Amino acid sequence: MLGKVAVVGAGMTRFHHSLHKNKNGRELFVEAVLEAYSSVDKGIDPSEIGAVFTGYFAPTFFEHQAHVGPLAADWVNLTPKMGWRTESACASASAAFITGYMAVASGLRDVVIVGGIEKMSNLTTEEVTDALSVAADNEYELPAGVTFPGQFATMANAYFKRYNVTWEQLQAIPIKNHRNGALNPKAQFQETIMDRAVKVGKKLGVKFKDELDFLKSEYNRVIAWPLRLFDCSPISDGASAAILVRGELAKKYTDTPVYVSGVGFATDSLSLHDRQTYTSFKSTMEASKQAYRQANVKPKDVDVAEVHDCFSIAEAIATEDLGFFKKGEGVKAAQKGITSIKGDKPINPSGGLKCKGHPVGATGIAMVYEIWKQLRGESGKRQVENAETGLIQNLGGSGASCGVIILRR
Amino acid sequence: MSEFLISEFYEKLKEGNLVGVKCRKCGFYMLPPRMICRNCGTNDLEWVESSKTGVLETFTVVHVPPVGLGKEAPYIVGIIKLDNGGKVTARIEGFNPNEPEKIKIGSKVTLTPLTREGKPVLAFKPINQ
Numbered sequence: 339m340l341g342k343v344a345v346v347g348a349g350m351t352r353f354h355h356s357l358h359k360n361k362n363g364r365e366l367f368v369e370a371v372l373e374a375y376s377s378v379d380k381g382i383d384p385s386e387i388g389a390v391f392t393g394y395f396a397p398t399f400f401e402h403q404a405h406v407g408p409l410a411a412d413w414v415n416l417t418p419k420m421g422w423r424t425e426s427a428c429a430s431a432s433a434a435f436i437t438g439y440m441a442v443a444s445g446l447r448d449v450v451i452v453g454g455i456e457k458m459s460n461l462t463t464e465e466v467t468d469a470l471s472v473a474a475d476n477e478y479e480l481p482a483g484v485t486f487p488g489q490f491a492t493m494a495n496a497y498f499k500r501y502n503v504t505w506e507q508l509q510a511i512p513i514k515n516h517r518n519g520a521l522n523p524k525a526q527f528q529e530t531i532m533d534r535a536v537k538v539g540k541k542l543g544v545k546f547k548d549e550l551d552f553l554k555s556e557y558n559r560v561i562a563w564p565l566r567l568f569d570c571s572p573i574s575d576g577a578s579a580a581i582l583v584r585g586e587l588a589k590k591y592t593d594t595p596v597y598v599s600g601v602g603f604a605t606d607s608l609s610l611h612d613r614q615t616y617t618s619f620k621s622t623m624e625a626s627k628q629a630y631r632q633a634n635v636k637p638k639d640v641d642v643a644e645v646h647d648c649f650s651i652a653e654a655i656a657t658e659d660l661g662f663f664k665k666g667e668g669v670k671a672a673q674k675g676i677t678s679i680k681g682d683k684p685i686n687p688s689g690g691l692k693c694k695g696h697p698v699g700a701t702g703i704a705m706v707y708e709i710w711k712q713l714r715g716e717s718g719k720r721q722v723e724n725a726e727t728g729l730i731q732n733l734g735g736s737g738a739s740c741g742v743i744i745l746r747r
Numbered sequence: 748m749s750e751f752l753i754s755e756f757y758e759k760l761k762e763g764n765l766v767g768v769k770c771r772k773c774g775f776y777m778l779p780p781r782m783i784c785r786n787c788g789t790n791d792l793e794w795v796e797s798s799k800t801g802v803l804e805t806f807t808v809v810h811v812p813p814v815g816l817g818k819e820a821p822y823i824v825g826i827i828k829l830d831n832g833g834k835v836t837a838r839i840e841g842f843n844p845n846e847p848e849k850i851k852i853g854s855k856v857t858l859t860p861l862t863r864e865g866k867p868v869l870a871f872k873p874i875n876q
């Protein structure tokens with residue numbers, strides 16, 4: 339029998355491509371943990387923490403550093419406590435979260451820290467592309483020259499053809515996410531796409547009449563056709579952390595705890611070609627099924643969600659796989675404003691990976707950070723009204739893994 | 748089991764042969780080869796020749812390549828469904844990567860393996876164009 343688990347604190351660094359140039363992963367992690375400590379309403383004594391689980395996708399590529407579990411624990415002064423690094427590509431942090439959840443729900447530990455890190459900006463774009471590509475199958479996919487954006491572009495083409503959707507329509511998603519991220523002080527880009535269009539236009543001496551006009555221009559270069567730069571989440575540095583405690587202890591730390599009411603994690607083949615469909619993720623459907631069942635929550639009960647928009651198309655597919663919209667209707671929902679902060683089903687009020695940034699191994703717990711704030715009513719200008727149930731969906735690679743976490747006030 | 752190594756798959760590809768594996772117990776066919784039947788879970792498999800023609804199921808044109816492939820970009824990568832079942836990720840030749848609108852999902856293609864630094868790379872080109 340699983341015990342109740344509460345989130346009583348959360349912290350994250352700002353996500354950014356250049357701001358953290360002179361810091362490394364461990365330093366970013368310390369920053370996130372210190373913010374998580376100070377977010378605990380009634381305070382926390384670090385000596386109460388029994389374990390530290392840290393997600394980090396590719397430290398060996400990015401920082402020539404492995405063995406990050408104890409390193410992270412050491413830098414927050416928590417050795418000799420239990421701890422290790424979890425890796426599941428872009429879902430590394432939700433894997434850390436669920437590891438911590440299992441430790442607490444099982445009764446093995448009372449209080450744990452879960453976190454995530456990725457320090458990507460040390461490498462060039464080509465090198466980052468290389469580092470991320472190893473989330474795909476090295477034997478059966480990479481020899482053909484598969485890239486991470488390429489995988490999602492391949493899915494986008496299949497999706498467009500199957501549901502008769504255009505790239506122009508898909509742009510509703512990055513446009514919406516930039517509008518949200520512009521309101522988020524932790525976001526990498528705190529500007530709308532129109533803000534950017536005006537800036538670029540001034541520099542080039544041209545005028546873009548609207549967001550789409552800019553997105554169709556040469557400035558928004560093709561990365562993997564049909565996806566362009568603004569369809570892709572950026573290269574980012576950052577870290578995130580959350581504090582999980584046994585449910586019975588929650589009130590010792592805060593009067594407004596947020597409870598973990600369901601978790602799910604599922605796997606699928608690394609290779610896209612080994613899947614029956616390229617227009618939905620079995621891992622998302624299975625992980626959400628696990629989480630919905632445990633939480634006794636239905637898709638319609640979710641008031642706010644942070645989903646994995648590593649690429650524009652991924653948000654459309656996620657909102658369908660999670661059961662918010664019918665298959666093929668995810669883009670339309672964004673176009674109609676249903677997924678905007680004031681819409682019926684707000685998706686990615688933080689700005690999503692596209693605008694908030696995507697330091698791969700930190701993302702899952704940065705999503706938890708956003709939902710935790712939303713459920714406590716602390717999200718300022720991007721607050722979703724009366725949010726009581728929130729969900730995060732954190733996809734690994736091109737969908738070979740997925741973590742889903744449901745949080746309730 | 749030694750014959751079911753991935754390296755063996757590529758050795759055969761080097762000679763121009765595309766091979767999958769078939770489950771001796773339930774008859775399920777898998778391309779690319781793996782060690783355990785995805786249908787029934789046994790590991791009693793045998794090599795089976797794949798057809799060399801198939802259909803382009805979906806694709807992308809990679810403009811930002813990983814390290815080492817800079818000179819090849821832009822290039823086309825797609826998923827091919829072979830005529831006798833099984834699917835592979837492969838390089839797509841014979842189309843202009845700068846005219847992606849002209850690349851049609853559903854095009855009939857045929858095997859035309861490439862070599863990169865002595866290693867075979869799966870590739871297909873359109874039939875009768």
Ligand SMILES: [Zn+2]
Nearest residue numbers: 770773784787
């Ligand atoms: Zn079988």
